[in-house]
Amino acid sequence: MPSADAAEPLFPLVIIGPMAAGKTKIGRRVARVLELPFIDTDKRIAVQNGPISEIFDREGEDYFRVLEREAVVEALAEEAVVSLGGGAVLHVGTQADLAEASVVLLTVSxxxxxxxLSGSGRPLLDAESRSEATERWQRILDERMPVYESLADVRFDTSSRxxxxxxxxxVAWVRGRS
Ligand SMILES: Nc1ncnc2c1ncn2[C@@H]1O[C@H](COP(=O)(O)OP(=O)(O)O)[C@@H](O)[C@H]1O
Ligand SMILES: O=C(O)C1=C[C@@H](OP(=O)(O)O)[C@@H](O)[C@H](O)C1
Ligand SMILES: [Mg+2]
Known part of the structure; x- marks a missing residue:
């Protein structure tokens, strides 16, 4: 993982990580404390296109990823705290953009x-039971973890705090570098 360099520009400040790690909730809180605008790319996509699960049902995941990439490009142009959806980092363009950003990885057990996970509205985790949803979550995480780790400047675990x-x-990490 690259080390934080105080000479690097702070923005965009981006929160990445697996589904339900807390990116949306914690990102919003970080923005409030830093008195910065907050952007959640899923929220923006949903405002313009309807709920994420309906986009997946109607148009499929590939179409969602196109909308997501557009939302990410727009968000990264702003001086804001930006929380991405868990799969946004799969786009090679987003990977290149995040190499120039301040990237916080949130992890969770x-x-x-x-x-x-119950009733979470995450189409990739639709399953009969919570344990099946958790197995899916784990398989997806195993595939993506190398990407998350390669992009992150710092990581925090959200499992038990x-x-x-x-x-x-x-916020302390951000203030330490600016
Ligand atoms: N540190 C935490 N402790 C307990 N619950 C949390 C924590 N962070 C997030 N949650 C809960 O987990 C769920 C998913 O959070 P969310 O911010 O939507 O995750 P993400 O955007 O990473 O998918 C929410 O119900 C949220 O309240
Ligand atoms: O990991 C993923 O591929 C996804 C994560 C979701 O966002 P959260 O990570 O905020 O749950 C949302 O973008 C969509 O359901 C797909
Ligand atoms: Mg989210």
Whole structure:
């Protein structure tokens, strides 16, 4: 993992990581504390196109990824805290863009994520049971972890601490580099 360099520009400040790691909730909180705008790319896509699960049903994942890439490009142009969807980092253009950004990776254990998944509206985790959803989550994470790790400047685990405490740690990291 590259080390943070205080000479590098802070923006964009981007939160990445697996589904239900806390990117949306914690990113919003970080933005509030830093008094910056907050952008969640999934939220933007949903405002313009309807719920994510309906986009997957209607048009398929590939179409969602096109919309997602457009939302990411737009978001990264702003001085904001930007939380991405878990799969946004699969796009090679986004990987290149994130190499120039400040990137915070949020991680979470499978045990903790299991409690966060019920009725989550995440089409890739649609399953009969919570344990099946967690198995899917794990398989997807195993595939993506090398990408997350290659892009991250710093990482925080969200499995067992409150959202506010994790957000404060991220803010301290940001302030330490600016
Ligand atoms: N540190 C945490 N402790 C407990 N629950 C959390 C924590 N962070 C997030 N959650 C919960 O997990 C769920 C997923 O959070 P969310 O921010 O939507 O994750 P992501 O955007 O990474 O998919 C939400 O219900 C949220 O309240
Ligand atoms: O990991 C993924 O491929 C996805 C993650 C979701 O966002 P969160 O990571 O915020 O749940 C959302 O973009 C979509 O359901 C696909
Ligand atoms: Mg999210």
């Amino acid at each position: 499978a045990e903790a994520v299991q409690r966060r 409150p959202i506010a405490a994790i957000a404060d740690d991220i």
